[in-house]
Amino acid sequence: MSSTTAAHHDEHHDHPTGIMRWLTTTNHKDIGTLYLTFSLIMFLVGGAMILAVRAELFQPGLQLMKPEFYNQLIGVHALVMIFAALMPAATGFANWMLPLQIGAPDMALPRLNNWGFWLLPPAAILLTLPFTLALFGIGDGAIATGWTFYTPLSIQGGIGVDFAIFSVHLLGISSVLGSINVIVTILNMRAPGMTLMKMPMFAWGWLVTAFLLIATIPVLAGAVTMLLTDRHFGTHFFDAAGGGDPILFQHLFWFFGHPEVYIVLLPVWGFMPQILQTFSRKPMYGYKAQVVSLWAIGALALVVWAHHFFTVGMPVPALLYFMYSTMAISLPLAVLFFCWIATIWKGSLSFETPMLFATGWIVLFGIGGLTGLVLADVAADAQYHHSYFVVAHFHYTLFAGGMMGVMSGVYYWLPKMTGHMFSERLGKLHFWLTAISFNLTFIPQFFLGLAGMPRRIPDYALQFTEFNMISTVAAFVLGFSQLIFVYNIVSCVRGGKKATDRVWEGAEGLEWTLPSPPPYHSFTEQPIVK
Amino acid sequence: MSSQTHNAGHYYVPNPVAYPVILSSGLLALASGFIFNINNFPAGKWMMIVGALVILGMVFKWMGTVIAECQNGLYTKWEDKSFRVGMIVFICSEVAFFAAFFGALFFMRVISIPELASFDPHFTMYKDFTSAWPSAGPGGVVLGKEYVVGHLNPMEAWGLPAINTLILLTSGATVTWAHWGLMKNNRKQLVIGLFLTVALGISFLACQAVEYHHAYTEMGLTLGSGAYGASFFMLTGFHGFHVMLGTLMLIVILIRSMKGHFDADHHFGFEGVAWYWHFVDVVWLGLFVFVYWL
Numbered sequence: 001m002s003s004t005t006a007a008h009h010d011e012h013h014d015h016p017t018g019i020m021r022w023l024t025t026t027n028h029k030d031i032g033t034l035y036l037t038f039s040l041i042m043f044l045v046g047g048a049m050i051l052a053v054r055a056e057l058f059q060p061g062l063q064l065m066k067p068e069f070y071n072q073l074i075g076v077h078a079l080v081m082i083f084a085a086l087m088p089a090a091t092g093f094a095n096w097m098l099p100l101q102i103g104a105p106d107m108a109l110p111r112l113n114n115w116g117f118w119l120l121p122p123a124a125i126l127l128t129l130p131f132t133l134a135l136f137g138i139g140d141g142a143i144a145t146g147w148t149f150y151t152p153l154s155i156q157g158g159i160g161v162d163f164a165i166f167s168v169h170l171l172g173i174s175s176v177l178g179s180i181n182v183i184v185t186i187l188n189m190r191a192p193g194m195t196l197m198k199m200p201m202f203a204w205g206w207l208v209t210a211f212l213l214i215a216t217i218p219v220l221a222g223a224v225t226m227l228l229t230d231r232h233f234g235t236h237f238f239d240a241a242g243g244g245d246p247i248l249f250q251h252l253f254w255f256f257g258h259p260e261v262y263i264v265l266l267p268v269w270g271f272m273p274q275i276l277q278t279f280s281r282k283p284m285y286g287y288k289a290q291v292v293s294l295w296a297i298g299a300l301a302l303v304v305w306a307h308h309f310f311t312v313g314m315p316v317p318a319l320l321y322f323m324y325s326t327m328a329i330s331l332p333l334a335v336l337f338f339c340w341i342a343t344i345w346k347g348s349l350s351f352e353t354p355m356l357f358a359t360g361w362i363v364l365f366g367i368g369g370l371t372g373l374v375l376a377d378v379a380a381d382a383q384y385h386h387s388y389f390v391v392a393h394f395h396y397t398l399f400a401g402g403m404m405g406v407m408s409g410v411y412y413w414l415p416k417m418t419g420h421m422f423s424e425r426l427g428k429l430h431f432w433l434t435a436i437s438f439n440l441t442f443i444p445q446f447f448l449g450l451a452g453m454p455r456r457i458p459d460y461a462l463q464f465t466e467f468n469m470i471s472t473v474a475a476f477v478l479g480f481s482q483l484i485f486v487y488n489i490v491s492c493v494r495g496g497k498k499a500t501d502r503v504w505e506g507a508e509g510l511e512w513t514l515p516s517p518p519p520y521h522s523f524t525e526q527p528i529v530k
Numbered sequence: 531m532s533s534q535t536h537n538a539g540h541y542y543v544p545n546p547v548a549y550p551v552i553l554s555s556g557l558l559a560l561a562s563g564f565i566f567n568i569n570n571f572p573a574g575k576w577m578m579i580v581g582a583l584v585i586l587g588m589v590f591k592w593m594g595t596v597i598a599e600c601q602n603g604l605y606t607k608w609e610d611k612s613f614r615v616g617m618i619v620f621i622c623s624e625v626a627f628f629a630a631f632f633g634a635l636f637f638m639r640v641i642s643i644p645e646l647a648s649f650d651p652h653f654t655m656y657k658d659f660t661s662a663w664p665s666a667g668p669g670g671v672v673l674g675k676e677y678v679v680g681h682l683n684p685m686e687a688w689g690l691p692a693i694n695t696l697i698l699l700t701s702g703a704t705v706t707w708a709h710w711g712l713m714k715n716n717r718k719q720l721v722i723g724l725f726l727t728v729a730l731g732i733s734f735l736a737c738q739a740v741e742y743h744h745a746y747t748e749m750g751l752t753l754g755s756g757a758y759g760a761s762f763f764m765l766t767g768f769h770g771f772h773v774m775l776g777t778l779m780l781i782v783i784l785i786r787s788m789k790g791h792f793d794a795d796h797h798f799g800f801e802g803v804a805w806y807w808h809f810v811d812v813v814w815l816g817l818f819v820f821v822y823w824l
């Protein structure tokens with residue numbers, strides 16, 4: 001993406017070029033590009049980690065690595081994918097597209113915007129540095145507790161836990177800054193005449209996301225701070241010997257952790273209806289219902305957290321409360337699904353790459369939501385908890401619902417961002433390889449979980465072998481298919497057929513009224529929305 | 531229906547700056563230095579010092595730039611509103627941060643300690659738990675240090691903490707009085723009000739230092755004193771840290787006021803700090819009630 005936006009940069013002679021441009025930029029598009037590039041790189045890094053894990057799981061027994069290292073890989077994989085791949089992708093889109101969609105000259109707080117991005121590389125360094133340090137005999141590697149930091153394991157863990165704690169702190173500051181910026185931009189920078197109820201759905205999705213981030217990220221920061229003081233400064237928050245409780249950590253973590261799963265998805269729920277309407281060539285169905293549902297999900301997300309540890313020992317009324325409130329989330333989610341399907345219903349559909357991903361997304365994310373409903377049942381969850389069923393569930397939501405949504409967004413907006421069309425042929429190939437290998441990777445995991453295979457264990461009983469082999473082979477296909485994605489993006493940035501302003505025949509919205517790529521400063525004159 | 535006037539002007543988009551990226555490098559150095567330090571690698575200390583200096587320098591430069599831009603009239607009503615909304619959202623995130631620690635306090639008081647006390651002594655490692663609060667663990671024994679006391683002495687609410695409550699409440703009033711001064715262009719009132727607020731903030735911190743000293747040296751109340759010690763010091767400590775930040779910000783605003791910055795309809799810098807100060811005040815009231823008093 002870099003070379004094309006650079007072309008527009010001549011108009012501003014006072015701006016630094018080369019690496020300094022990227023280090024110091026206050027431009028929303030440059031910062032968006034940074035976020036998206038970072039996200040793509042970390043997506044590959046996190047993917048490489050999990051392929052090593054899948055290779056180990058190809059057969060029972062320990063082949064490639066020690067269990068300690070295995071534990072480090074799964075934990076860091078999850079942290080990287082959630083915090084360094086999915087969330088930055090969403091923020092990258094917010095940076096690129098929010099000002100264009102609402103007719104603003106830039107994000108409201110450009111310097112903070114720059115800082116929000118430049119906190120991410122240090123955070124990624126902190127997270128992964130312990131791997132390298134261990135090679136030099138310092139410490140025993142990265143965090144090995146899984147991404148959930150559960151006490152008491154994390155209290156006993158090594159230096160990797162400390163690094164992860166501070167990594168989370170930097171990521172947290174970045175998210176809070178990003179949320180402040182998004183909220184202020186949406187509330188203060190809309191074009192005259194664009195009332196809240198005329199905003200693009202993407203802005204609504206991000207507004208709810210930012211609300212959840214502001215409410216929960218600081219709680220995570222508090223939780224890991226207490227973890228740090230328990231580890232090094234003698235406090236007993238999570239230690240029964242002083243009146244604390246390890247389960248308190250689970251409450252604090254999931255108060256953040258459950259909303260977090262919506263944090264990574266709400267931006268996607270925002271732009272997905274826009275993509276669906278573009279390729280259906282008819283207006284979005286149920287705008288108001290979608291806005292209300294987004295807020296309902298945002299609000300409910302804050303009060304259902306304990307469904308992640310039903311089996312830990314809770315009074316029955318608490319179990320019932322968390323079960324029913326969790327299930328209640330399915331209602332607004334179902335409204336959203338209804339609206340998405342109604343949007344494409346009887347439209348004149350065409351299946352360019354973004355639309356392939358969008359329709360595939362509805363189906364696959366639907367499976368994720370439905371299996372969540374199964375897990376929300378307290379009695380059933382006693383069987384499924386901590387099994388591969390959960391792993392399969394959250395990959396249908398996070399990979400299909402999150403990543404494939406992001407991919408759809410990338411293909412949708414890439415021509416707008418770069419000014420070039422990407423290769424449809426490669427895009428379609430990428431979609432089919434991804435969709436098929438994704439299902440082949442994770443459908444077996446549902447059955448493994450149902451049959452009782454626990455997650456986060458490097459070895460397994462013999463009867464699980466075949467399904468694990470299928471899953472591993474498919475995971476490698478899935479991983480390497482992503483290279484097509486990378487290649488397609490890079491060549492699209494480098495050149496290709498010129499994109500028109502509107503790019504897609506049915507595209508509606510302010511971003512399509514600007515040239516592709518848009519000028520360096522988006523709307524110096526704000527458009528007036530009727 | 532549309533408000534075409536409010537943004538008829540041009541929104542100020544600052545030129546590229548290197549402060550944020552340098553600031554982040556400082557944070558990286560500080561964080562990794564701290565980690566090395568607590569894991570007994572001596573190099574950590576030096577990394578921390580370098581990191582802290584970089585951070586201080588950058589905050590100083592960055593704020594200086596913002597103040598200069600403000601004085602050069604680059605900010606109109608439109609930017610002003612961005613700052614206001616941004617500050618409100620930021621304070622909301624701070625509320626969530628404190629909520630985590632209050633949540634931990636309530637959880638331990640209401641759930642984990644009564645539960646520990648209810649266990650059959652034959653089946654638990656910690657036999658002498660009582661469900662009384664404050665609790666520092668089984669039998670009220672102070673953990674983590676060599677001395678052992680029969681029961682835990684909580685910090686008395688109606689001594690220094692009550693005085694501190696008065697101090698903070700008064701400081702909330704003085705900062706508002708300063709604001710009134712600004713609104714009616716009475717600079718003397720503004721400066722005196724701010725000066726009093728700063729003085730009260732510093733006295734608060736001094737009282738708290740005395741209290742901590744008393745806790746550690748005379749009462750045997752430390753971070754390691756179980757649930758009570760942990761929640762007491764973490765809550766009051768983070769609050770004290772925020773008071774310190776608030777005081778520093780007030781000092782900046784005081785100096786700016788003496789230099790003649792701000793006027794009746796252009797003073798976000800002042801108001802942002804005042805809001806922050808009120809927020810710190812409200813958190814203290816929560817602390818006073820739930821940590822000291824009840």
Ligand code: HEM
Pocket residue numbers: 148261262264265307308309326327329330333368369370371372373374375376377381384385386390393394397398401402
């Ligand atoms: C109606 C919708 C959903 C319901 C009812 C639901 C329910 C659940 C439940 C009960 C669990 C805990 C299972 C266990 O550990 O025993 C769980 C785990 C999980 N869910 Fe969902 N879920 C839903 C949607 C989603 C969505 C949209 C996402 C993410 C984008 C998501 C991400 C996750 C993740 C990441 C975990 C596992 C976390 C871990 O233990 O590492 N879920 N879900």
Ligand SMILES: [Cu+2]
Pocket residue numbers: 257258261305307308
């Ligand atoms: Cu959840």
